[in-house]
Amino acid sequence: MATQTEPPPATDVWPTASRGSSRVRHSHHAPTVILGASAVLAAGVLGLSGWVDPVGAVALGWLTFAILSTALTATLRGRRAAKNNVATILVTSAFALAILPLASLMWVVIEHGAPAFNAHFFTYSMRSVVGAGGGIYHAIIGTLYVTAAAAVISVPIGLLSAVYLVEYGRGPMAKALTFLVDVMTGIPSIVAGLFAYALFVLFWGEGTRSGIAGAVALSLLMIPIVVRASEEMLKLVPHELREGAYALGVRKWRTVVQVVLRTAAPGIITGIMLAVARVVGETAPLLVTAGYTDSTNSDIFSRQMMTLPVFAYQSFKSPGVPPEPGYERAWGTALVLLIIVMVLNLIARLCTYFFAPKPNR
Amino acid sequence: MAKTIDVSDLDIYYGSFKAVEDVTLTMASRSVTALIGPSGCGKSSFLRSLNRMHEVIPGARVEGKVIMDGRGLYDVDVDPVLVRRDIGMVFQRPNPFPTMSIADNVLAGKRLNGKRMNRAEAAEIVERALVSANLWNEVKDRLRKPGASLSGGQQQRLCIARALAVEPQVLLMDEPCSALDPISTTAIEDLIHTLKERYTIVIVTHNMQQAARVSDTTAFFNLAGAGRPGHLIESGSTPKIFSTPDNPATEAYISGRFG
Ligand SMILES: Nc1ncnc2c1ncn2[C@@H]1O[C@H](COP(=O)(O)OP(=O)(O)OP(=O)(O)O)[C@@H](O)[C@H]1O
Ligand SMILES: [Mg+2]
Numbered sequence: 001m002a003t004q005t006e007p008p009p010a011t012d013v014w015p016t017a018s019r020g021s022s023r024v025r026h027s028h029h030a031p032t033v034i035l036g037a038s039a040v041l042a043a044g045v046l047g048l049s050g051w052v053d054p055v056g057a058v059a060l061g062w063l064t065f066a067i068l069s070t071a072l073t074a075t076l077r078g079r080r081a082a083k084n085n086v087a088t089i090l091v092t093s094a095f096a097l098a099i100l101p102l103a104s105l106m107w108v109v110i111e112h113g114a115p116a117f118n119a120h121f122f123t124y125s126m127r128s129v130v131g132a133g134g135g136i137y138h139a140i141i142g143t144l145y146v147t148a149a150a151a152v153i154s155v156p157i158g159l160l161s162a163v164y165l166v167e168y169g170r171g172p173m174a175k176a177l178t179f180l181v182d183v184m185t186g187i188p189s190i191v192a193g194l195f196a197y198a199l200f201v202l203f204w205g206e207g208t209r210s211g212i213a214g215a216v217a218l219s220l221l222m223i224p225i226v227v228r229a230s231e232e233m234l235k236l237v238p239h240e241l242r243e244g245a246y247a248l249g250v251r252k253w254r255t256v257v258q259v260v261l262r263t264a265a266p267g268i269i270t271g272i273m274l275a276v277a278r279v280v281g282e283t284a285p286l287l288v289t290a291g292y293t294d295s296t297n298s299d300i301f302s303r304q305m306m307t308l309p310v311f312a313y314q315s316f317k318s319p320g321v322p323p324e325p326g327y328e329r330a331w332g333t334a335l336v337l338l339i340i341v342m343v344l345n346l347i348a349r350l351c352t353y354f355f356a357p358k359p360n361r
Numbered sequence: 362m363a364k365t366i367d368v369s370d371l372d373i374y375y376g377s378f379k380a381v382e383d384v385t386l387t388m389a390s391r392s393v394t395a396l397i398g399p400s401g402c403g404k405s406s407f408l409r410s411l412n413r414m415h416e417v418i419p420g421a422r423v424e425g426k427v428i429m430d431g432r433g434l435y436d437v438d439v440d441p442v443l444v445r446r447d448i449g450m451v452f453q454r455p456n457p458f459p460t461m462s463i464a465d466n467v468l469a470g471k472r473l474n475g476k477r478m479n480r481a482e483a484a485e486i487v488e489r490a491l492v493s494a495n496l497w498n499e500v501k502d503r504l505r506k507p508g509a510s511l512s513g514g515q516q517q518r519l520c521i522a523r524a525l526a527v528e529p530q531v532l533l534m535d536e537p538c539s540a541l542d543p544i545s546t547t548a549i550e551d552l553i554h555t556l557k558e559r560y561t562i563v564i565v566t567h568n569m570q571q572a573a574r575v576s577d578t579t580a581f582f583n584l585a586g587a588g589r590p591g592h593l594i595e596s597g598s599t600p601k602i603f604s605t606p607d608n609p610a611t612e613a614y615i616s617g618r619f620g
Contacts, residue, residue: 170419240456244520246417248470248527249446258473262460 031069038065062093109335116332125306126294132325136333138296139311142211143340145300146290146307147280149215150222155272157219158226165227166234167256184224192220193285200289211300214290214307218279225278229271233264266355273348277341283309308337363390363561364430364447364530366411371425372590373406373415380406382590384425386580388531393553393562395572395599398582399614403591404565407582408533411563412448413441429531446470448531449524454540455516457508457523463500466508466519467491470527486526494522495552514545521552531561539567550575569615573603581611 042061046053066089074082125138161181165174196217200208237260245255261268291304292314312333319326366388373381381403388394396404409415410423413434427434434444457466467487471478478486487504491497496518500511508519517537524532534553538546553562553575566572572579580596595608606612 238456240452240454241458243414243417243452244456244458244523245469245473247412247414247445247450247452248473248523249442249444250470250473251442254473254475259458263458 030072034069034072035065038062038068065089106338109331109338112328112331113333113335113338116328117335121329121332125296127296129294131320131322134325134329136308136311136329136336138293139306139308139333140336141296141298142290142305142307143280143309145298146211146214146218146286146305147276149212149300150218150279151272151276153215154219154222154226154275158223158275159230159268161223161227162230162234163256163261165231167252167260181224181227184220185228187220189217189221189282190284190288193217193288195220196285196289209289209291209304210302211290211297211305214286214305215300217285217289218282221279221282221285222275225275226272229275230264230268233267233271234260236267237263266352269351269355270348273344273351277344277348280340280344281309281337283313286310287313308333308340312337363559365390366531366561366563367426367428368411369426369428371407371410371423371427373403373410373423374421375406375418376420379590381410381582382592384593386593386596388561388563389578390561391557391559392577393557393564393575394578394580395576396563396565396580396582397567397569397572397614398591398594399584400567401587401591402582402584404582405535406591408535408563408565409450411531411533412450413444414450416441446527447529448533449527449529451517451520451524451532451534451537453536455513455520457511457516457519459507459509461508462505463508463511463519464504467522467526469523490522490526493525493556494518495548495555496522512545514541514548517541517545517549518552521549525556529560531563532556534562534564536565536567538571546571569603569617573599579603581606581608581614583610583614 039061041064042057045060046057066086070082070085070089073085120133121135122140123137124133124135126134126136127138161177165177169177196213197208199216200210200213204210241259241263242255245259246252250259286307287310290307290310292310293304293306297303297305312330315326315330315333319330368387369385371381371384372379384407386394396407398404406415411427411434415421415423423435425435429447433439458469461469464483464487465472467490468478468483471486488497488501491500496515499515500506500519503510508516511519517540521532521537538549541549550571553564556562557577564572564575576599578596579599579602581594581602582591583594584591595602595606595611597607602611603615606615
């Protein structure tokens with residue numbers, strides 16, 4: 001897939017820049033063959049020099065491949081094809097480099113986290129557990145409640161703000177709101193946490209901890225994301241659709257709800273999912289607002305509530321004696337978070353796929 | 362049923378820019394009025410001011426009188442939304458709702474207004490509108506398919522059906538065929554012929570032959586220069602405008618000697 005070595009069609013109006021009359025054709029397998037040759041070559045060189053290092057081997061093989069295939073393309077198909085080859089290799093390498101950290105991150109988390117997975121891990125809290133055993137049930141419950149509450153707070157506010165900005169907002173009010181949303185997007189999460197804490201101190205006094213305070217902190221982070229995503233989606237709805245509805249004598253609010261929002265729905269749902277995925281792993285704001293506990297608490301309006309990121313942090317900071325089970329639980333929690341984020345992204349994709357209007361079906 | 366529209370001394374503005382000035386024109390019921398004129402002379406603006414779609418654009422407003430059935434459309438106590446239910450509109454580019462099926466597109470005017478219908482009623486409205494729009498035979502087996510799955514010409518007829526389903530008195534069409542092939546154009550012109558027995562039709566077109574073919578009355582708009590407002594130069598029965606217009610500018614425009 002790396003190099004473009006398609007044979008030019010017989011009736012080629014723009015013949016490739018082949019030198020002279022010798023228009024040599026690559027077969028589709030040429031890059032694979034060269035890649036294989038480079039790999040063998042690199043392995044051979046390493047074997048002879050006795051220097052064994054997988055990273056070095058891959059790098060050397062890739063470099064050999066780049067030089068070899070470019071040289072070959074240059075001699076067989078001319079300068080233009082060679083340039084194309086270099087560009088293709090550069091782009092592919094950049095892609096590989098971008099994927100590398102992600103892949104290795106997933107690998108490390110799975111490697112360390114998977115051993116923690118068992119039924120006990122998911123169904124027990126840490127109540128009166130010392131050393132091995134115990135689980136993250138309480139943290140799962142906490143994360144579910146806190147994140148759901150955050151979504152319940154931020155989705156209506158964010159969505160309505162976006163509707164205001166796109167459909168109704170004119171003049172200074174709209175400008176001010178856009179500016180505030182921009183500023184909110186950049187709020188550090190710990191600031192959101194401290195703000196929410198200070199807010200709830202007003203009601204429930206110093207030292208208060210509750211799931212709802214955590215939800216408020218998270219929604220401060222979520223609202224700007226929801227506004228931005230919904231705004232973009234609403235702007236994408238063609239103006240002709242609104243006019244089409246107005247021309248049928250449909251009132252503006254009905255047009256907004258039933259035509260504009262309906263048309264933008266898949267994109268908006270995707271945006272909301274991604275916003276949830278973005279805040280579900282927040283640690284600092286939850287640490288100061290929801291606190292931590294070893295037992296299950298399903299009342300978001302009182303007492304501390306454990307959440308997955310805080311649990312991972314706690315288990316890593318004070319793993320207990322002996323420390324190994326604590327570390328293992330921390331990695332297991334990290335893996336759970338990773339899976340949650342991936343599932344949310346997957347749901348977002350499915351939403352786009354299933355709810356988007358399909359012209360030709 | 363069909364109603365006459367009387368326009369007198371109408372000025373149309375976009376903010377402080379006067380796009381059309383001092384138009385006085387009567388569009389008779391059960392007839393087709395064609396609006397012709399060079400690009401930018403304000404035909405679309407004029408058409409859109411007839412069903413109060415003009416004011417949807419921020420800063421846009423009109424001055425003057427538009428009277429239908431003895432009532433001023435711009436009187437203070439008139440609800441623009443209700444005006445639009447009486448005076449339907451078809452746009453230059455077909456714009457079916459992409460999230461709706463063919464049948465739901467036809468019902469959009471009713472459904473989006475919160476009207477409840479039982480199945481039989483809905484089916485009847487769909488069939489009647491699609492038959493009127495000359496589209497029934499082509500789509501009757503796939504009413505549940507998305508509206509966007511139709512060809513351009515079919516989509517345009519779907520939009521006409523959608524407008525008819527609201528049971529308007531008047532139908533405004535802004536270059537309804539400009540995005541269509543000759544066959545779809547013929548289909549829509551035939552449709553206009555049958556529709557004019559029941560509706561007042563006002564159509565904007567750049568196609569002189571089309572104006573000559575479909576309309577009973579023709580109104581020629583022109584503008585003195587860029588940045589100046591458009592004016593109604595003359596109007597009259599289509600045969601007269603096309604054979605012996607009073608104004609030399611009309612003749613120049615129709616015969617293609619223009620500018
Ligand atoms: N949304 C708008 N905002 C400001 N000015 C506008 C707007 N729409 C149209 N105009 C101006 O109003 C004048 C008339 O435009 P209009 O669209 O009515 O012309 P038209 O006769 O329909 O032209 P065409 O044949 O190209 O469709 C033009 O000068 C145009 O620039
Ligand atoms: Mg126009």
